[in-house]
Amino acid sequence: xxxxxxxxLLLLLPTATYRATAFVETAxxxxxxLTVASELPSTxxxxxxxxxxxxxxxxxxxxxxxxxxxxxxxxxxGVVGVDDDGAVVAAVIAGRLGLRGNPPAAALAARDKHVQRxxxxxxxVPVPRFELHALDEDANALAAGARYPxxxxxxxxxxxxxxxRADDPRGFAAAFERLTRIVEQAGCSRSILVEDFVPGPxxxxxxxxxxxxxxxxxxxxxxxxxxxxxxxxxIYVTPSRLPAPAQRALIRCGEAAVAALGxxxxxxxxxxxxxxxxxxxxxxxxxxIGGRCSTVLxxxxxxxxxxxxxxxxxxxxxxxxxxxxxxxxxxxxxxxAGVMMIPVPGAxxxxxxxxxxxxxxxxxxxxxxxxxxxxxxxxxxxxxxRYPGFIFARGETPEAVEGALRAAHGxxxxxxx
Amino acid sequence: MSSAEIRxxxxxxxxxxxxxxxxxxxxxxxxRRFASPQEASGSPLVEAIFAIPGAEVAExxxxxxxxxxxxxxxxxxxxxxKPVGAAIRSALAGDRPAVAPKPAAPVxxxxxxxxxxxxxxxxxxxxxxNPMVARHGGRVELIDVQDAVVMLxxxxxxxxxxxxxxxxxxxxxxxxxxxxxxxxxxVDITDHTAGANPYFAASKK
Numbered sequence: 001x002x003x004x005x006x007x008x009l010l011l012l013l014p015t016a017t018y019r020a021t022a023f024v025e026t027a028x029x030x031x032x033x034l035t036v037a038s039e040l041p042s043t044x045x046x047x048x049x050x051x052x053x054x055x056x057x058x059x060x061x062x063x064x065x066x067x068x069x070x071x072x073x074x075x076x077x078g079v080v081g082v083d084d085d086g087a088v089v090a091a092v093i094a095g096r097l098g099l100r101g102n103p104p105a106a107a108l109a110a111r112d113k114h115v116q117r118x119x120x121x122x123x124x125v126p127v128p129r130f131e132l133h134a135l136d137e138d139a140n141a142l143a144a145g146a147r148y149p150x151x152x153x154x155x156x157x158x159x160x161x162x163x164x165r166a167d168d169p170r171g172f173a174a175a176f177e178r179l180t181r182i183v184e185q186a187g188c189s190r191s192i193l194v195e196d197f198v199p200g201p202x203x204x205x206x207x208x209x210x211x212x213x214x215x216x217x218x219x220x221x222x223x224x225x226x227x228x229x230x231x232x233x234x235i236y237v238t239p240s241r242l243p244a245p246a247q248r249a250l251i252r253c254g255e256a257a258v259a260a261l262g263x264x265x266x267x268x269x270x271x272x273x274x275x276x277x278x279x280x281x282x283x284x285x286x287x288x289i290g291g292r293c294s295t296v297l298x299x300x301x302x303x304x305x306x307x308x309x310x311x312x313x314x315x316x317x318x319x320x321x322x323x324x325x326x327x328x329x330x331x332x333x334x335x336x337a338g339v340m341m342i343p344v345p346g347a348x349x350x351x352x353x354x355x356x357x358x359x360x361x362x363x364x365x366x367x368x369x370x371x372x373x374x375x376x377x378x379x380x381x382x383x384x385x386r387y388p389g390f391i392f393a394r395g396e397t398p399e400a401v402e403g404a405l406r407a408a409h410g411x412x413x414x415x416x417x
Numbered sequence: 418m419s420s421a422e423i424r425x426x427x428x429x430x431x432x433x434x435x436x437x438x439x440x441x442x443x444x445x446x447x448x449r450r451f452a453s454p455q456e457a458s459g460s461p462l463v464e465a466i467f468a469i470p471g472a473e474v475a476e477x478x479x480x481x482x483x484x485x486x487x488x489x490x491x492x493x494x495x496x497x498x499k500p501v502g503a504a505i506r507s508a509l510a511g512d513r514p515a516v517a518p519k520p521a522a523p524v525x526x527x528x529x530x531x532x533x534x535x536x537x538x539x540x541x542x543x544x545x546x547n548p549m550v551a552r553h554g555g556r557v558e559l560i561d562v563q564d565a566v567v568m569l570x571x572x573x574x575x576x577x578x579x580x581x582x583x584x585x586x587x588x589x590x591x592x593x594x595x596x597x598x599x600x601x602x603x604v605d606i607t608d609h610t611a612g613a614n615p616y617f618a619a620s621k622k
Contacts (some may be wrong), residue, residue, distance in 0.1 A: 013583065018619040021582040025431060028586060036583050043549040044588030051587040311491055357426050366493045367429045373577050375613045386619070394493065 007077035007323045008033035010067060010093065012086035014057065015040050018291050018371065019082045019315075026315040032323065035074065037067070050074045057085050060092040060104065067093045078322035080266070084111045084158060087266075087286040094265075100322060102286055106262035110286040113155045113193055116261065123260035126253065126280050130195035135180045142194065143172035149197040151228070152179050155189050159290065161385035162186075165197055165228025175229075182383055198282070200275030202226050203240055205254045206289050206297060207268045208317060208330065214258045214268070215330050216251055217314065218297055220338075223402055232381035235405055236293060237338035237398045246274050253279035261286075267318050288314055292369060292390045293339045300333040338401040340391040340409055342370075344380045348416035350388065351375075358411040364395040364404035368412070378416070388414065423506050427498040428610060435494045437484040438608065439505055444516035448480040448561035448568050450604070462508035462515035469500045478568065479516050480560060480606055519563075529599045535562040537597050542569075545596075546589055550575055553616040557589065565601040567593065577612020579619035581605075 009027060013020055015038050027034040035050065036042070039057040053070050055063040067076070079099050081090030087107045094101025109115045117130045128151075133142060146166070152175045153163040162182040164175040179192060204220040220236040240247055254270050267288040273280045288294055294314040301310050312328050320327055350372050359368045372378060372388035379386070393404040424440035443462065452475070457463035463477045466486060476487035486501055508515035529537075542559050550557055554574030561568045569589070575581055585605055593600045 013580070015580055015617040016619055017579055020580055021431070024582045024586050034587065036587050038580070038583075042580070042583065042588060043552045043555075044584065044592070047545070047549065048588055048591045051591055052583070357424065360427055360495070360498075364495070366495045369429075370610055371619055373610075373612050373615060373618070376618065 006031065006033045007325075008035060008074060009319060009323060010035050010037055010053075010070075010076045010079040012037050012055070012057070012079070012081040012090055014038060014083050014086060017082060019294075022292075022294060022313065022315045023080075023082065023319070026313055026319060030316065030319060030325075032319070033074075035070070035076070055089065057089050060089045063089045064092040064096040068096050071097055078319070078324070080318055080322045081107075081287060083287055083290070084156070084285055087111065090266075091286075100265050100324060102264050102266060103262050106264065107286050109261045110263065110268075110284055111156060113153060113283065114191065116284065117193065117195070120257055120260050120281055123256065125256045125260050126278060128195040128198050128280060128282070130193050133192055133194055135176075135183060135190040135192060139173045139176040140169070142176065143169035146172055146194060147196060148172075149228075151193075151195050151197050152176060153193050153195070154179065154183050154186070155191055155193065157182070157186055157188060157385070159385035160231035160233065160381065162382050163231045164382050165230075171229075178382065185383075197228070198273045198275065198280045199227075200273045200280075201242065202271060202273050202282070203242065203250055204236055204289065205250065205268075205270040205272060206314070207254065207258075207270070208321060209258055209263050209265055209268055210321065212259070212264050214251075214255045216254070217299070217317070217330060218332050219247060219250065221398065230381040232343060232384075233341050234343055235338060235340045235402060236296070237336065237402050237405075238296070238332070239336060239398060241398050242274060246279075250274055250279045253281055254284070257281045257284045266321065267314070288318060291341060291387060292371070293341070295367075295390075295392050296337040296339045296394070298333045298337070299329055299331060301329045335394050335396060336398045336401045337394045338392075338398070338405050340405040341387040342389040342391060342409065342412070344378050344384055344386075344388060345414040346416065347378065347380055349375060349377050351415045351417045353389070354413040354415060355411040359391065359408040362393075362404050362408040362411065364393045364400060365408045366392045366394055368392075368408060378414075423509060425502045425505055427494060427502070428608070429494045432491065432493070433489070434485065434487050435498065435501075436606070436608065437486065437498070437501060437505065439482045439484065439509075441509065442482055443484055443505065443509065444479045444481065444514075446516070446518050448478065448563065448606070449516055449519055450561075450563040450566060450568065451477045451479075452564060452566075459517040460515065461511055461513055462504060465504035465508060466501055469497060469504070472497045472500070478604060478606060480568070483606060483608070485604070485606055529565070531562045531565065534565060534567075534597060534599060535559070538562060538567055538593065538600065541592065541596050545592065549588070550584065553578075554614065555584075555616060560606060562600075565599055567600055567603045568606055569603065571605065571607040571609070574614060574616035575612075576607055577609045577615035577618075579615065579617045581607070581609060581615075 091107035166172040370389035473489035
């Protein structure tokens with residue numbers, strides 16, 4: 001029987017998440033009571049009503065009512081959302097139940113790219129020049145008035161889905177038409193952002209916000225240039241190899257963005273660029289890093305007097321923070337680490353992946369996880385948003401880690417039907 | 418077959434657990450689970466795995482072509498996997514069976530022996546668990562009960578499903594705790610990477 005003295009976490013897991021195992025197993029290890037909330041019912045929900053619940057993620061206020069009703073029977077001590085929609089729902093639930101969390105306005109601003117740009121610009125955070133347009137507008141007229149190169153992006157799709165660069169009016173019109181189809185297929189807002197393309201290397205900043213203060217958990221370089229026309233991500237490596245002043249400027253930019261959006265509590269994942277003009281905030285999400293990428297973040301406490309270390313995952317820090325449990329330490333382990341989101345090899349149906357054993361045998365590679373299943377249709381960017389798998393490596397230097405990721409990827413062969 | 422021809426694929430589940438898929442059968446006599454070096458006595462493969470320096474192996478489960486290793490050390494599977502692979506090759510090349518036959522069922526803590534537990538868990542799976550997962554095209558097979566630990570395999574819509582661990586921990590394990598409280602643990606030996614028709618496929622960032 002559940003022990004009432006154990007705190008209960010309400011974990012908002014969309015059914016399309018990569019994150020279930022990482023969060024569920026961490027919760028078990030911590031010995032807390034866990035309730036998983038999803039937007040679709042589990043087949044066990046009626047049998048285990050204290051452990052599984054369905055919430056309407058599309059309507060945060062209604063979800064908060066459902067959560068409040070649940071909490072009357074099973075008191076909740078913390079709430080965590082793992083994706084963009086879940087972050088908004090978690091914020092509203094936290095407000096309703098008096099739990100640690102973000103103001104709903106902050107979570108909403110982090111989710112909507114236009115609201116976010118507007119708030120950041122209003123607070124003086126450097127963002128690309130942007131305009132909001134509707135897909136019902138005349139594409140040729142917009143193309144004639146645009147500055148090039150520019151980037152067209154939907155307001156809410158994740159994983160750079162639908163994000164397209166245009167270098168001239170002809171490219172703009174083609175991108176506009178393609179983005180229209182993507183947005184219509186996804187059934188989301190018919191508004192888009194058109195913004196200046198910002199040249200320069202891109203980084204990802206992972207952080208945990210505690211009482212409004214950003215604690216930086218990791219700064220990842222993205223060594224493959226993200227110059228378009230599409231923006232499928234590949235390699236993340238930490239620590240960053242950018243000069244220290246650039247890193248400090250990027251972190252200050254992240255701190256300013258957190259303050260501008262009003263983010264108060266929980267994980268953030270921000271994407272920034274750096275060039276001769278300084279740092280640029282591209283996007284900030286009030287959620288942890290996506291996919292299986294959190295695997296590479298490991299936090300360590302070195303016991304004094306010997307080499308034995310305890311390590312903690314990002315999920316453990318997030319759960320502990322949400323429940324107000326002591327945080328063991330926020331310092332990432334010393335070794336370099338990296339992940340490759342395996343690029344989609346092309347459009348088609350996957351039959352098999354060869355060379356996994358050989359890829360795993362590459363020195364420094366810790367794992368190769370193929371998440372696409374045989375028979376699955378692989379869809380390249382910008383229509384797609386699902387990586388066929390992930391490669392993880394750890395080593396003494398970022399260069400060595402990056403080399404290992406590339407070598408392992410070179411040993412994989414995707415066989416399509 | 419020489420040891421050089423044996424192909425082994427390591428599939429880490431997390432930093433503590435890793436499945437090793439072997440190209441030929443390791444143990445044909447059902448599932449065997451070993452929770453200590455003492456229990457491994459007489460099974461050369463498992464003795465060798467428990468003896469890997471620095472691994473702090475806590476558990477080894479062998480079934481058909483699958484060897485699941487659970488360790489306590491923080492050492493990555495990239496380091497520990499190599500001696501595990503060597504142990505598998507060496508054991509399969511030896512004269513003795515890599516894994517000894519399962520002994521008579523011991524009496525588990527609380528007085529319920531594994532055979533009795535197996536029957537109760539099987540009844541629960543038939544009457545409640547499988548009708549539930551069938552709604553998503555899934556199936557859960559009870560493989561064995563050893564030392565009051567349930568070993569199962571997921572199939573159909575559950576195999577490779579992004580929410581499989583939620584089903585396992587929040588659904589099946591919770592039901593077992595309530596209906597068969599003598600059960601001490603649950604081990605999923607599913608090869609989720611081979612799931613061709615998962616009910617929920619992960620796609621979100």
